[in-house]
Amino acid sequence: MSGSEDRKLILALDVYERERALEIAECTADYLWAVKVNWPLIVGSGLSIITELKQVTGLPIIADLKLADIPNTNRLIASKVFEAGADYIIAHGFPGSDSVGAVMELGKTIIVVEMSHPGAKEFIQPATDKLIELANELEPFGVIAPATRPERVSYIRSKLKPGIKILTPGVGAQGGRAGEVLKAGADYIIVGRSIYASENPRESARMLYEETLGV
Numbered sequence: 001m002s003g004s005e006d007r008k009l010i011l012a013l014d015v016y017e018r019e020r021a022l023e024i025a026e027c028t029a030d031y032l033w034a035v036k037v038n039w040p041l042i043v044g045s046g047l048s049i050i051t052e053l054k055q056v057t058g059l060p061i062i063a064d065l066k067l068a069d070i071p072n073t074n075r076l077i078a079s080k081v082f083e084a085g086a087d088y089i090i091a092h093g094f095p096g097s098d099s100v101g102a103v104m105e106l107g108k109t110i111i112v113v114e115m116s117h118p119g120a121k122e123f124i125q126p127a128t129d130k131l132i133e134l135a136n137e138l139e140p141f142g143v144i145a146p147a148t149r150p151e152r153v154s155y156i157r158s159k160l161k162p163g164i165k166i167l168t169p170g171v172g173a174q175g176g177r178a179g180e181v182l183k184a185g186a187d188y189i190i191v192g193r194s195i196y197a198s199e200n201p202r203e204s205a206r207m208l209y210e211e212t213l214g215v
C-alpha cells in the first residue's frame, strides 16, 4: 500500500455522530489521503471532532465550510477552525479576493470554482472562468471542480496554473467515476456516501483506492 501522501482518495465524512465518524475514519484511513469534514459533522459533533479525527487517523483534515462571507467574518471562523487542527479550509471564491485572502492568510485554502450538482449550471458555472482567474492570482493549495462533469475538469485543468491541485467531489452517489475524472486532470477524488453509507466502509474505500492506482 502506498504512503498516505501518494493517495488520491478523500473521505467526505458527512455523518452527525461522533462515534460513528471516528469508527468510519479509523477503519478507512489506510486508503485515504485526507478526511473532509463538512457542516453535518460539525453541527452534530462539535468542532473538537476535527482534533479527534486528526489524532485517530493521523491524516490531513479538510474543513469544507465553503466560507462565503466578508473578510472579517471569514477570518473569525477560519482562525478557530485552523486552531482546532484543520489543515485545509474550503472557501467560496465568489465573495471576492479579499474574502478568500483573509482565509489564505491563516492557512492552506481550497477555492470552489465549480460545483457538482445540477443547479451549479445556474450561477457558478457561468462564473467559473473568473473564479479560475482568481485562483491563478491567489495560488491556493487547490480548487474544487465537479467529478460529475469530467469535461469541465479537463477545461479547468487547462486554464489553471500547474501547481494548483484539483479536488473533485461527486464520485459515486452523484454519478461521477473515479478513473474518468482522474484521467480528466483531477488530483484527488472526494467520496462520501459510497463509503460511509455502504455496508462495509473499509471495503468500499479499498475498492475506490484500487481504482485510483495507476491512473
Ligand code: 3DU
Binding pocket: 012, 013, 014, 038, 064, 114, 115, 116, 117, 144, 145, 146, 169, 170, 171, 172, 173, 174, 190, 191, 192, 193, 194
Ligand atoms: O455525494 P457524496 O456523498 O459523495 O459527498 C460529496 C461531498 O462533497 C459532500 O460533503 C458535499 O457537500 C461535498 N461537495 C460536493 O458534493 C459538491 C461540490 O461541488 C462541493 C462539495
